[in-house]
Amino acid sequence: MTWVPVAGRAGTARERVRGALFVLPAVALAVFVLGGGVGATVLQAFGLLPVVGRPRVGIEAFTARPGEIAAAIAVSVSVAAVSTVIAVVVGTTAAVVIVSHRRSSRIVAALSALTVTIPHLIAAATIGLLLSDAGVLPRLLGIPSESWAPWVGGPLWGAAIAELAWKESAFLALIVTGTLATRIRTYDETAALLGAGRARRFRHVLLPLTAPTILIGAAISFVYALGSYEVLWLLGRTSPEPLPVLAVRLFQGVSLDSRPEAAAVALVTCVIALAVVACTFAALRRSAAWR
Template sequence: MGGERLKIILSLTPPLLIIITLFFGGIFYGFLQSLGYQPAIGKYELNFSAYYNVMFSERYAKLFWSGLALNLWVSFASTFLAAVFALFGALAIRKTFIGKTLCNFIYSLNLPMPHLVVAVGMIFVFSQSGLLARLAAQIGMISSPGDFPVLVKDKYGFGIILAYIWKEAAFFFIILMSVLQSLGENFEELAQSLGANRWQRFRYVILPLVMPNLFSASIIVFAFSFGAYEVPALLGVIYPQMLPVMAFEFFLNPDLNARSEGMALSIIIALIVMILVVFYFWLTQAKIRKD
């Protein structure tokens, strides 16, 4: 019994040490910095002025709130659209047909691709100097590539949303395919024999069955896209700017005092994501209790 317990403790210790060191050593120290604690420049006092500055000061408030709105819009839109595309893709591809393996491969291809590469790919394809713009100009659809709609580096974040859809749809797709394959088609066949048409089978059978997995995957994708830096940095504009880019710019500021604002912004991003995750767990636990 004692040996078993020791074995468990020994096997849990290394990952726990890493988590604790990172959390308390990194994030906790970052949190202290966001409260103004910076011994390197002689600041030891703890206060919330960096948070106040970021959210309410005349200098940063507009940037912050417009950035937060853009963050929420981009994360919600890209998560929702990626999930929708993946769901319809998975529903179409799960049936047996010639070329299924190829379709499966193409759909999953983006998964191992780094976000940075996807962002650069977006510029190559969708920017006003990109392939599509030049092709449209060549075939006379538009008079010059400059007339191509602004899809990359636009203030509504379309380019960023497109990049996330392109990338995250593969993640949703793989999860949905495994769920749909494990469910089989019996529930749908049953519903069909009970009189459900195609739409009703989707609405009352497929959607409720895949929803728990789809929702979990959505939380992961939303949390990632809310806090990720590289895609908005490459495909975003200066104003409005997504919060992770804004936070990083605070860090790049030669004025070391700005680090507190940068850290406060990072903590706010982390808090929003954490609230979302806690809400998700509360919802799932409530559902389990209800069941």
């Protein structure tokens, strides 16, 4: 049993132009700010905007640290992917609980709303105090520090993944809840009247209709985790460094020659993020619910 939503009315040309004019100021400002920053990064990475000396086109900034950049890409993509998957599973489950109107739904909704308002820096410090070998959790459990798993600064980046998954799951729970609270609830009730159980309704009604929202939320979470500096710097290892930490360290280096290398690392991060966004929109165009 598969349910497909009724297609909405396509807007007229006048309505589309009017809508475009409404968002044009915000889009122009975003393009100016982001375009200027990314453009300056591109010029500096390719040697056209040097801090000192004459401009000279080249890719030396990308080839100066191939090993460090490759390791940084692997760490950043892995942490972002794992935390995003966990956030999607937890956030979607929380959204289903919130719209179920049970006694626990209000508690889950309040916790999600409260979590979203906490800044990532404070959340990272909280996770560090909770999961470190001398933190609150091992003391409450009575586990000595030498027997506690290396969550903070460990090889598996456990604390960083936990913080990102915790924060982004709350974000995903709220946006998926907004989708489930619309006409999708009517489809769910109709399927229940036709005899579909909870598992079938989730698989054939809720999940397909919320897939665009989940996909967009996952892309936002992945891109944020990919470029998050404070969380990975506070809770991660010193080596290998993720992309944002490596870029900041090179930018703040004593030698001005490292500025183009920092720009190259930042540009690599931007390319990965744009590739993820492009893949997300390509997947959305193939989605029946999106159409």
